[in-house]
Amino acid sequence: MPRIYTPLVCCCLLLMAAASSAEQPPNIVFIMADDLGYGDLGCYGQQRIATPHLDRMAADGVRFSQHYAGSTVCAPSRCVLMTGKHLGHAEVRGNRSVSDTSEQPLEDATLTIAEVLKGRGYATAIVGKWGLGDQHTSGFPNKQGFDYSFGYLGHWHAHNQYPEFLFRNGEKVYLNNFVPGARPSGAGNATKREDYAGDLMIEEAREWINQNHSKPFFLYLSLAVPHANNEAGDEGMQVPDYGPYKNRDWPQPQKGAAAAITRMDSAIGGLLEQLETLGVADNTLVVFTSDNGPHAEGGFDPEFFHSSGPLRGIKRDLYEGGVRVPMMAVWPAKIEPGSESDTISGFQDWMATFADVAGADAPKETDGVSLVPSLTGKGQQQQHPYLYFEFYEQGGKRSVRVGPWKAVQLGMNSKKPRPVELYNLDDDLGERNNVAADHPEIVARLTREMDGARSDSPAYTFGAAADAEAATVGPEGR
Template sequence: MSQPNIIFILADDLGYGDLGAYGQKLIQTPHLDRMAAEGMRFTRHYSGGPVCGPSRACLMTGQHQGNGYIKGNPSQGNDVPLRPEDTILTEVLKEVGYETACIGKWGLGKAGSSGYPTHKGFDYFYGYDSHRVAHDYYPESLWRNEKLVKTPEGAYSHDLFTQEALDWVKRDWDRPFFLYLAYTTPHNPYNPPDNEPYSDMDWPEAYRNYAAMITRMDRDIGRLLDLLQELKIDEQTLVILTSDHGPGSEYKREIADMVRFFGSSGPYRGMKRDVYDGGIHVPLLVRWPGTIRSGVTDHISAFQDFMPTLAEIVGGAVPGNVDGISMVPTLLNLPGQGRHTWLYWEFISMGQIRKSRQSLLDVRTGWKAVRSGSKGKLELYQLEEDQAEADNLADVYPEITIRMERRLNEIRGHSDLWPLPELGELPLE
C-alpha cells in the first residue's frame, strides 16, 4: 500500500444529524452526501470529548480523555499547550516523509508555546492559534507560521481557509502531503456573509444562518474534492471528514431549540458539553477511491483510533502510550478488526457552566454509565436497546452498575489542571 496524500477535515460543532447522509432533511449537503456514497460512512463513531480542546488533543495524541494531558477546555482564555513529550499524529507523519499543513483552528498551543503547530510537526500553519480568538469569523489578522498577518477587510475566515487549502493542495508536490483542515463552521456566532440558499425560509435568522454555514462548508469541501480530480490525484488521496463533538450549545434555550428543530443530534440525547451520545456521537466519512470500498459500517470507533490507523497506512511508528485501535481492517474490508473494551469521556465545569459529568461505554456489551461529578449517582443505559439514553436501568441491574462504577473510578488519570469536582451541579458564580 503506497503512501497516500491525506486530507483530514474537522468541522466545529457539526452534529451527527446535520448531514443528509445521516438523515438531515432541511439542510442541503450534496457534496458530503456524495462523499458518503463514494466512501465509507461510519454510524458509530465517537469524538475524543464533548468540547473542543480535549477532543482535538485526543485526535492528535491518540489518547482518550482519561489518559490524555489535556482533559478540558481552557478557562478564561488561558490555553494549555501540548507538551514537548506529547507525540502527535503530525510528528509521526513527518518521520515517514510527509509534507504537513494545518489550516484553520488549532487550539492546542498558542504562538510561542510548546504546542504551537510549527513546533509539533507542521511545516505550515495558517489560522487561529487558540479557541477564544476563533469565535471571531471576521478577524483583522490570522497567524501564518510564526507571524500575525493582516486579513482582507471584511473577509470571512472560513472562505480564507478554503482558498488557502485549495492553493496549498495545488502545489507541485514531490512527496505525499497531510492537510489538517480544521474549519470553525458551524460553531457560533451564526453570522455568515449571507444565508443563501435559505434566505426565504420562514425560520428565525439564526436558523437560516446555521444552515447556510453548513451548506457553505459542504460547497467548499466539494471544491476540494473536485480539485483532486482535476489534479489527477483523486485515487492517491485519502479524505476524512468528522466533527470535534456534538452540535453547539452554550446552555442557551434558543440554541437548544435550534438543535432540536434541525435534529442536529440525530436520534441521540444531548448536545455539545454533554457526555450523553448527542454530545460525542459524530459523523465520520472516509473516502479513498479505488482503495476504500463504498459502504456503511457500524464498527465502534473513536478519535484515538486515527493515530494508529493513519500510522499503519503510511508505515509510521505508533507511540507506546496510544489508546486507539487501527481501523484499517474495517476500511480495507479485511479480517481481524480489533475492538475497544472501554470508551471514556468527561466534561469539566468551566466558567459559568457548572455541569461536570463522566461517561463510560462497555463496547462489548453496550452498557453505558453516566455520572455527575465524581460522587454523583450512576445512571445506566443499554445503548443497543436504548440509543436515546431515556431509560435509566441503574436500579434494575445493581451488579452491572457497581461494575461500571468501579471501572469509572479507575480509568481517569490524575490531573492537577483539571480536577474532577465531587458535585456535578454547582451554583453559578
C-alpha cells in the first residue's frame, strides 16, 4: 500500500534533510605547488606571470601574508604538514634517501591528517607528489590514512614531468613517455614525451572528486610544478607548450617555469568550477600554498620574476624567502570574500585546523593551532609562541621567529657556529639589517628558544658528521 504523507510529515522530512545536510562536515581540498615562491602569483605582486584563477581565489576568500611552509625543502615540509609537528619534533627533518626508490618513510605509529579525517568518515586521496615513503615501506600513503593514491611516491621520480610511469595505489601505470638516459621499461612503444604528468594529476583529481563528492572528502593535491625538470638539465621546466610566453624574449627555463605556473593556474580554475557544478563548493574548504621557496635549478633564475617578492632568500635558505609561502583559502559558506590575514602561521597548523572543521579531535602532541578564527574572521585566534626551523645541509642552519623578531644562525655543523643574526621583520621584511649587536637581550632570548624548540633525533643532529652525511644524500633538486 503506498505511503501517504500529510503536509506536517513532509515539513518534518524537509527539516530533517536540511539538518542532516547542515551537520555534514565540510569537504577539504589542500592544493600544494612545488617550489612556488612568495612572489610568483599576481595576488602577491607578480607582474610577468599570469595567474588569474588563483588571484580570483584570493579575492573570493582569504589571503594570508605570513604563512610558512614546514621546511625549506620537500620531504620535511610534507612531514610537518601531515603530522602537525614542526621541525624540532618532526620525524622527517631533511631530504634523506633510504633506498633507490624511497625517502625516509613515516613510521607505522605516525598519525596523519588523513587518518584523523578518515576517522570522521572522510574519503581520502593523495594525488601528486608524496615523498614520505614508497609502497615497500611504512610510509606508503595507503598505509597512512589515504584510501587512494596516484602520482609520484618519491622525490627523484618527481623530477621529470614526463616520466615513464606513475603509481596508482602502489602499482605502476605506464605512460607514453621515454626518459632519456633511463633504462627502457619494456612497456609501451613510446619514444617521445606525450603524457604530461601535471595534466594527468588534475584529471585524476577531478575524476576522484566526481566519484566521491556525495560524502565528505579530503583531497591532498600535491603538484610537482614549478619544480625544475631535473632530467632535462639546463632546459628547465618542460611543458606541453609555452602558452602566452611562446614569443617572449626570455631564456627557455624562464618560459617553461612561467608556462607551468599559468597552466597550473588554469587547471586549478577548472577544479574550482567543477566544485561549483557539482553543487559542493559552498561546503568545501579549498587551500592553496607551496611547499617552500623558489629554486635556482635547471637553469631557472628566481630573480628573473622576483619569485621571492620582497623577501630575502630562496629554497634551502632559512631567511624568509626560503620558508614564507603564498597561502589563500576559499570556503564560501564560512570565509568572507576579500579577507586578509596577517596571522603568523605554518604547515603544522593544518592538522589542528582540519580536525577543527571536521569536528574531530586533534592529536595532543601537535605543535599547531587551529586557523579557523583567521580563516572565518570569527573567534579569538590562538597565537604561536614561536615558529622554529632547522636545516642540515649547507653547513647546518636554524632559525626562530617570535613576534616581529627573527633569529637566524648558520654554520651549525661546525665546531663554532656563526653568531646569531637578528632581524625585525616589521621594519625590515627583506632581512637586510642585522640588529643583533643592538639587542643582545633579544638575541639571548631567541637563542634559548632555538635551544629548547627541538627534541633529540638520532637521524638528525648538528655537527661536522651531520654535514658530511648530508653531502652523501644528494639533496640537489629535492
